[in-house]
Amino acid sequence: MATGRTHRPATRSRGIPEATVARLPLYLRALTALSERSVPTVSSEELATAAGVNSAKLRKDFSYLGSYGTRGVGYDVEYLVYQISRELGLTQDWPVVIVGIGNLGAALANYGGFASRGFRVAALIDADPAMAGKPVAGLPVRHTDELESIITDNGVSIGVIATPAGAAQQVCDRLVAAGVTSILNFAPTVLSVPEGVDVRKVDLSIELQILAFHEQRKAGEETTSAQEPAAAAQPRSGAAVRTPAGGRAAGKGPDGDVPAVMPA
Amino acid sequence: MATGRTHRPATRSRGIPEATVARLPLYLRALTALSERSVPTVSSEELATAAGVNSAKLRKDFSYLGSYGTRGVGYDVEYLVYQISRELGLTQDWPVVIVGIGNLGAALANYGGFASRGFRVAALIDADPAMAGKPVAGLPVRHTDELESIITDNGVSIGVIATPAGAAQQVCDRLVAAGVTSILNFAPTVLSVPEGVDVRKVDLSIELQILAFHEQRKAGEETTSAQEPAAAAQPRSGAAVRTPAGGRAAGKGPDGDVPAVMPA
């Protein structure tokens, strides 16, 4: 759910649905694992299981990229890795800056998943002068004053914000002004950006809150109706990401707590 | 309109759409900020702006919770904070364990967004004996051996996995076996869990990859029309394959290597 972008999927022939784009990295990871095990080809069924999705969905996703499979056989692993990488733009080098080198920023700087996917941490930036020069993940922390020059000098177009909420918008503005057009925001704030700038938000506490909701619902169901629709036998469905279809649905309230009292 | 059997119970059937649940924390955050500023009431339009969503969507979301607004006035901030908190299950205490105290685990342990929302870090767990006892975020790190007892003793039902990918499934199995029914997974792996266990995944590199996709497309749009190599270019099986450490020279351009290693 990127905020920020408001216009058409544009590219008519190349109109890959957003939902599909979001799954491509998933496929890529599964394919990379297969590649390392020197598996030459893989069927949509196998790959779908490995990625935790439905096989029909996977085939349709791939169909947006082109016809890269062979009927009766499956997909060539290496070829598909290349195609998806290219589609995602991972065949080129993406310099990124991380702003806000606290616990989270340091964790991000050390995160192996970046470098291995074409992302190169161009610089770590922090507002604290005491941090300046201190090495984190092998890079010296730079002061915020240098933000603009770092971005222009390195041609950075992707910025990661890991600052406290209060500083996020200001940092965002400076990043955008300096030329950044994609932002990954870890600060718990709604960033406002001009047209043409993409923002993706990752909010750790929101994820937990969503889990708490479902957890509460599960706890409530035990006490009321043990009657569970018990969707078709699905022995060990891998994923469970996002609405697993057979999951909740016919819920029924936990228990009848209907307090009409206003605490205010 | 809700899902499931349409009785017409005076109490609303709890068929809250998943998309709505995912936005409730967003509203809650905006409302909390208003509450701290002692704002008594807020209109759907104002709150929607603060939360970064459409006002109609916000009203519809709230309608699933009940009619908590006053026409012509808006919503009572305090009351709404309470209602959403209750709906999300944040009015109770949720003990959580964090497994894998690396950079990310430590960042999570220090993350303020947890404690302030009803989540209490019951324990930090790591497999490294050298970490045991070492204080992180004010808590002593416990060894993995204690995992089961910690969970049962504290009644933990939510677990956070911040281990390397290789250990994630094993940790997950142990968490589930010990009674955890909700898992927030930061490891880049598809976890397989039995029916009834919720898994939410946060993948830092996937978010960046999605940004890269849009970034690449933006860059391509500038030059107007796709200079994209029409799909036919690549020979089926032979070529494509990873160019070991190929050029990438000029930075831009659809060639270069393919990431060979999974992120740790």
Add this chain to the structure above:
DNA sequence: ATGCCTTTGTGAACGCGTGCACAAAGATGG
């Protein structure tokens, strides 16, 4: 070659989420 078997690619149906637009509900002022 021919026929069988496997697996892809996709047309079509369905369901969910989103946003518009408006009537109903309540506040407010005269």
Add this chain to the structure above:
DNA sequence: CCATCTTTGTGCACGCGTTCACAAAGGCAT
């Protein structure tokens, strides 16, 4: 008490995403 104004709550339509189901395509054995 009535008129007017504001804002909610929601019916409806539309578009996207998901899933099913199957014909077409290719491999393989005979």
